[in-house]
Amino acid sequence: MTDTLLHNWHFMRWLRLGLGLFFVYQAITGSDNISGFFGAFLLFQAATNTGCGPAGCTPQKSADENTAWKEPDFEIIKPK
Numbered sequence: 001m002t003d004t005l006l007h008n009w010h011f012m013r014w015l016r017l018g019l020g021l022f023f024v025y026q027a028i029t030g031s032d033n034i035s036g037f038f039g040a041f042l043l044f045q046a047a048t049n050t051g052c053g054p055a056g057c058t059p060q061k062s063a064d065e066n067t068a069w070k071e072p073d074f075e076i077i078k079p080k
Contacts, residue, residue, distance in 0.1 A: 008049060017046040 023039030
């Protein structure tokens with residue numbers, strides 16, 4: 001979990017953090033529950049590095065994890 005919190009900070013993650021803090025601040029000063037919920041949702045997305053897109057809310061993968069499918073290695077086992 002600490003690896004998720006401390007690494008792979010990109011522009012969209014910083015944007016979610018900033019917007020989340022802004023909406024939480026607005027919720028506290030204006031006593032608005034909807035802004036608080038939206039701000040908490042954005043803070044959660046920034047902390048866990050998730051984002052909602054066409055595939056749903058899933059963790060964002062780094063460039064190394066986006067490589068093409070690899071052929072599995074097989075080992076031939078012969079009976080004795």
